[in-house]
Amino acid sequence: MYVPKESQPKQGGAAVKGRDGEKGGKKKIVAQNKKARHDYAIIDTYEAGLVLTGTEVKSLRQGRTSLADGFVQIDGGEAWLHNAHIPEYHQGSWTNHSARRKRKLLLHREEIDKLESKAQETGHTIVPLALYFKDGRAKAEIALARGKKEYDKRQTLREKQDRRESDRAIAAAKRKQRGQ
Numbered sequence: 001m002y003v004p005k006e007s008q009p010k011q012g013g014a015a016v017k018g019r020d021g022e023k024g025g026k027k028k029i030v031a032q033n034k035k036a037r038h039d040y041a042i043i044d045t046y047e048a049g050l051v052l053t054g055t056e057v058k059s060l061r062q063g064r065t066s067l068a069d070g071f072v073q074i075d076g077g078e079a080w081l082h083n084a085h086i087p088e089y090h091q092g093s094w095t096n097h098s099a100r101r102k103r104k105l106l107l108h109r110e111e112i113d114k115l116e117s118k119a120q121e122t123g124h125t126i127v128p129l130a131l132y133f134k135d136g137r138a139k140a141e142i143a144l145a146r147g148k149k150e151y152d153k154r155q156t157l158r159e160k161q162d163r164r165e166s167d168r169a170i171a172a173a174k175r176k177q178r179g180q
Helices: 034-039 054-062 110-117 151-177
Strands: 026-033 041-048 069-073 078-082 103-106 125-136 135-146
Touching: 026 103, 034 041, 034 125, 034 135, 034 151, 041 110, 041 125, 069 110, 069 151, 078 135, 110 125, 110 135
Parallel strands: none
Antiparallel strands: 026 125, 041 103, 041 135, 069 078, 069 125, 078 103, 125 135
16 A cells, blocks of 8 residues: 655654653663672662774674773763773774773763762762663763662662562462462
8 A cells, every 4th residue: 555755654863752652762781780789879870972983882782891890980071981891893903992991971061060079979989880772872871879888788688588589489379379
């Protein structure tokens, strides 16, 4: 059946909505920093763009990156991601990048100022939580966080374990009930 071009939905542009009805589309997560959620209490999260070279993007798409030692520092009014390991692209030539170079984060001025003021408080730091692609662009999820004490970490693990055990008990009771 022929449909006139005027009645066809428009494609492309920034206003295209994703499958979930929100602007932005799907995320393809490349790397996560699970240790950060264990070691820090997350106060606030931000989405930041990344300034990357071509070989870094190709290496990220292969998904072999690590955020374990990464941290964010604000220098001269700009946010920088340090120690994030994006390995060299194995098919790259002399244009390859160094694996642990510092990378600029793209944030709004108000966000940078807010992060800088909060990070100067005692016990607060800025950590990367994830690297992902959103609409074909590399993004970093960063968080303002406060370090946990050892007993806080143990308490969190205990709560998680208790929650798992209760879920198992409920599931077993439901299975038993269905079997009768």
